[in-house]
Amino acid sequence: MKETVVHVKNLKKIYHTRVSKGLFSTEKRExxxxxxxxxxIYGEEVVGFIGPNGAGKTTTLKCLSGLLVPTGGEVEVLGFKPEKRKKEFLQKIALVMGQKSQLWWELAPIETFKLNKEIYGISDKEYNEVVNEMVEILDIQEVILKPTRNLSLGERMRCEIVAALLHTPELVFLDEPTIGLDVVSQHNLREFVKVYNQRYKATVLLTSHNMEDVSDLCKRVIVIDHGVVLYDGKISELINGFVKEKHIHFVLKENISPDDFKGLGKLTECSGNEGTLVVSRERVSDVSKELLNLFEVVDLDISEPNLESVIKGIFEGGYKI
Ligand SMILES: Nc1ncnc2c1ncn2[C@@H]1O[C@H](COP(=O)(O)OP(=O)(O)OP(=O)(O)O)[C@@H](O)[C@H]1O
Ligand SMILES: [Mg+2]
Incomplete structure (x- = not known):
């Protein structure tokens, strides 16, 4: 087991706010x-941190990066107490928020990169190496020269990530990095995270509502809701634990008569020459063989349960952890 990079124990965060009560008065609210x-979280892991809106993900990430002081519990990140915001600590982490920009709006991204170079005291040699490498992987050679205000969201996000990771932090918090991006940009960004994780042996904690981000990048997932952890473990075990059945969709040469499928499984969809059988995971290969034996099969498709459907089931109350 690699060394512990993030240690969180009984973290609690209460916001104290005021809500309006009538026209002229406000009331304190916790x-x-x-x-x-x-x-x-251990060194070099890429962990998904997921939960519905308002679950407490961003609040947790802000506590871990020292932007918020916890109300209670223990937080130790890379051996530091984040809330102290020591320079050595800040040099080693980054928090990237998909909904917030750190680039200067009127300037080209390259100018923000140069500013960050000075802030983090990066040498010319290292700066050139890192920027060239990242810009090439993300294919933004031209983009970094245009004013940020003229960039598309996808172009801007790619520049944001370079600005945030220029100092090559060993721990990266990504808060919804692919929000609003098209599928190609989402894919590029995920590939970049993979390269960064391997190249710099970095640890990554990622929140996203896009389950493809999570299933593509993470082996482990922490699921939270209402400020508490519901599940922490392998994605594969989460899926296997909940989903006991698979769907076999088939197309036959002849039209289907539902009676022919008795004993094979539950026929859930059936029209013309197409149908779907729901069978227990263990029986998938037997039932598939049987189908091929009994009928003239034109097409057969076995669908795996995916993370998205499991998570949906948990949050809609269909699955109980
Ligand atoms: N500055 C604040 N003051 C008061 N309440 C806040 C503040 N920031 C967040 N909250 C509340 O704390 C709860 C958790 O918010 P948080 O932003 O951590 O959720 P989240 O899991 O990141 O959700 P989302 O998926 O929508 O980003 C919500 O009820 C939110 O309204
Ligand atoms: Mg959030």
Missing amino acids: VEAVKDISFD
Whole structure:
């Protein structure tokens, strides 16, 4: 097991806010955004941190990067207490928020890169190496020279990530990095995260509502809701634990008569020469063979349960952890 990079024990965060009450008065209100969250993250892991809107993900990431002071619990990140915001700590981490820009709006991204170079005290040699490498992988040679305000969202996000990772932090918090991006840009960004993780042996904690981000990048996932952890473990085990059945969709040469499928499984869809059988995971190969034996099969498709459907089931209350 690699060394512990993030240690969180019984984290609690209460926001104190005021809400308006009538026209002229306000009332104090407490929001318990994080109730009791504990987990450890180890070196070079890429972990998905998921949960519905308002679950407490961003609040947790802000506590881990030192932007918020926890109300209770223990937080230790790379051996530091994040809230102290020591220079050595800030040099080693980055928080990238898909909904917030750190690039100067009126200037070209390259100018923000240069500013960050000075802020983090990066040598000319290292700066040139890192920028050239990242710009090439992300294919933004031209883009970094245009004013940020003229860039498309996808172009801007690619520049954001370079600006945020120029100092090559060993721990990266990504808060919805692909929000609003088209599928090609999402893919590019994910590929970049993979390269960064391997090239710099970096640890990554990622929040996203896009389950493809999570299933493509992470082996482990931490699921939270209402400020508490619901699941922490392998994605594969989460899926296997919940989904006991698979769907076999088939197309036959002749039209289907539902009676022919008795004993094979539950026929859920059936029209013309197409149908779908729901069978337990263990029986998938037997039932497929049987189908091929009994009928003239034109096409057969076995669909795997995916993370998206499992997570949807959990949050809609269909699955209980
Ligand atoms: N500055 C704040 N003041 C008061 N309440 C806040 C503040 N920031 C967040 N909250 C509340 O804390 C709770 C958790 O918010 P948080 O932003 O951590 O959720 P999230 O899991 O990141 O959600 P999303 O998926 O929508 O980004 C929500 O109820 C939110 O309204
Ligand atoms: Mg959030």
